[in-house]
Amino acid sequence: MARLLVIDDDRSLVELLSDYLTRAGHEVTGAPDGQRGLAAAAAASPDLVILDVTMxxxxxxxxLARLRAEGPVPVIMLTARGDESEILRGFAGGADDYVTKPFSFAQLAARISAVLERTATGRHTSEVLTGADLEVDTVRHRVLRAGVVVDLTPTEFSILVALMREPGRVLSARQIVTSVWGSEFMEETGYIRRYVWHLRQKLEINPHQPRYVLNERGIGYVFPAAP
Amino acid sequence: MSLPALTRAQPPPASAVRLLRTLRWVLPLALFGVAVFIEWGEHIRIEGESISLAFVIETTLFGLIGPAAIFLTLAWVVRLLAAYVRMSADLANANQDLEARINQRTQHLQEATAELAEANVELRQLDRLKSEFVSLVSHQLRAPLTDIRGALEILGEDASSLPATSRRPMEILTLEADHLSVLITRILDVSRLEAGHLSMSLGPVAIEPLLARACAATFGPERGRRWSLMVAAGLPPAWADETLLEEVVRNLLENAILYAPGDDPIEVKATMGDGMISVAVTDHGPGVPADEQERIFQSFHRVGDRDATSSGYGLGLYFAEKLIDAMGGTIGVESPVWADPAAPGTRFRFALPIAADAPLGLDDDGGAD
Structure with a gap:
């Protein structure tokens, strides 16, 4: 299905991953360090690279930096748990996704498929929503306002994404709840005003005069369309 | 460090005492001389009396009374002064001695404080080394563990072709590799939390969806556990880190499954009281003895003497307590819960602050539809 390159100094892992991913229908090459990994990438032109951080x-x-200098091949990083700063650094450096060790092979295979699918559909790295000076990366779960990271909880992030996917369209509280928590909670619209208030505290420069999440009285909320 | 000088009257100088001692003699003698001179002048020279024994005695007596009185008074004053000077000297000595002792004690105290500060620095270094060691070991363990789990996944794909006698050992291997994975992850989380490196993203958390998700994930149909979830109507969102809070809830649910095997349902209930959101997880298990309830949130403490196949490692509740505390909440345990002595049950309950509401008068109606 796809040509994969695994770069990791753990030879057993490279061998096992090669076996697993080959069974899953991929063509897998392994490399034991960064230098030989770069050589293998140049020689084999892989569709995706799985790259260990600690080598x-x-x-x-x-x-990763050298791979990126050569071309836009998608990269999944194998990272250590909890190294959020490292992960952010990886995304800034152009990684497409990451899994933390110890990971399950099935989970990695699913990530590989997702990244390959995104690449094939032209969304090379991930879906990025933009509006005003906001930039929201839906895969990396990262929000930038004028280039500065805004820390949102997963639910606040989901509310923002739901609104930004349809700029200019007013979503009712019920629609937002359904989109964020699922239809079984569609009646729990009482939360939304409170969530939006806290979202504005983190997102807006002046929460009392919001620019991103606007209220249409009696209808719902809207992310304004570009003028 | 020196103490301020004590306020006290200064003793008279020694020269003043010496002067008084001299005056004690000189003044009476001078007075005697003057008295005799005047008496003699008056009686012999002016009145022309002859010197008789009676005259000598009388003159001497009259001349002696006044000086003797002055002598005695001055002698008394000199004695008093001498006593005062001695007492002052003694007091000054005592004071000096006291100050010397205070200075000595202060110095000892300073030395002890310095030693304590040094010990504290060493302890912090040791603690940091311990955390780094734990972190390093955990990191090192993850690589082989990833390999083991991967190899088991590959084997698992061929499980049907394995002999029946190998399937059960493989299931146990997979289960234990998963447990080890959870343990290493937990140890890393705890060491990060203790080192202050675990960052929190606080915000409103709708409790019902979170509990429903945690229950569905933990009591999956394959585990066959009965459970119930009750959430008070109109419960406002709590103020917490939703990812870490879900981890706490899942941990409490896993604990309930582990320590309360059997068919009785595990009950999850969310209510509001005292301005806090309260979540309780109650089981029908053997309960937690009173003497263990205080220690249950300590690291590596496990209730009772569980068999070796138990998957508890005594870190879950410690981690939960630290997390809830960091979110501004409280967590506690109650046991017994039920009247049944065979299954008194355990209830873990945590309380979290309510997320602040949007201020009144805000031009925002919540999008009411």
Whole structure:
């Protein structure tokens, strides 16, 4: 199905992953370090690279930077749990996704399929919603306002994404609740005003004069369409 | 460090005492001389009396009374002064001694404080080293664990072709690899939390969807556990980190499954009281003895003497307590819960602050439809 390159100094993992992913129908090449990984990438032109962060010599981030200099091949990073700063750094460096060790092979295979699908449909890295000076990356779950990261909870993020997917369209509280929590909670619209208030506190420069999440009285909320 | 000088009357100088001692003699003698001179002048020279024994005695007596009185008074004053000077000297010595002792104690105290500060620094270094060691070991363990789990996944795909006698050991291997994975993850989380590296993203958290999601994930149909979820109507959102809170809830549910095996349902209930959102997870298990209830939230403490196949590691409740505390909430345990002595049950209850409401008068109607 796809040509994959696994770069990791753990030879057992490279061997096992090669076996697993080959069974899943992929063509897999392995490399034990960054330097040989770059050579293999140049030689085999993989569709996707699985890259370990912690490697002797050229580490994962340096390898990623060089891969990015060569071309737009999608990259999934194998990271350590909890290294949020490292993960953000990885995304800034152009990684497409990451899994944390110890991970399940099935989970990695699912991530590979998702990244390949996004790449095939032209959304090369991930879906990025923009509006005014906001930039929302739906895969990396990252919000930037004028280039600065805004820390939102997963639910606040989902509310913002629901509104930004349809700029200019007013969504009722019920529609937002259904989109965020599912239809079984569609009557629980009482939360929304409170959620929007806190979302504005984090997102808006002046929460009392919102620019991004506007209220249409008696109808719902809207993310304004570009003028 | 020196103490301020004590306020006290200064003793008279020694020269003043010496002067008084001299005056004690000189003044009476001078007075005696003057008295004799005047008496003699008056009686012999002016009145022309002859010197008789009676005259000598009388003159001497009259001349002696006044000086003797002055002598005695001055002697008394000198004694008093001498006593005062001695007492002042003693007091000054005592004071000096006291100050010396205070200075000595202060120095000891300073030395002890410095030693304590040094010990504190060493302890912090040790604690940091411990956290780094734990973190390093956990990181190192993850690589082989990833390999083991991966190898088991590959084997699992061929499980049907394995001999029946190998299937059960493989299931156990998979289960234990998963448990080990959870343990390592938890140890890393705890070490990050203790080192202050666990970042929280606080915000409103709608409790019902979170509890419903945690229950559905933990009591999946394959586990066959009965459970119930009751959430008070109109419960406002709590103020918490929703990812970490869900982890706490899942941990309490896993605990209930682990420590209360059997058919009785696990009950999850969310209510509001005392301005807090309260969530309780209640089981019908053997309960937690009173003497263990205080220690149950300590790290690596496990209730009772569980068998070796138990998957509890004594970190879940410790982590839960730290997380809830960091979110501004409280967590506690109650046992017994039920009247049944065979199954007194345990109830874990945590309370979290309510997310602040949007201010009144805001031009926002919540999009009421």
């Amino acid at each position: 002797p010599g050229l580490d994962g981030w340096q390898t």
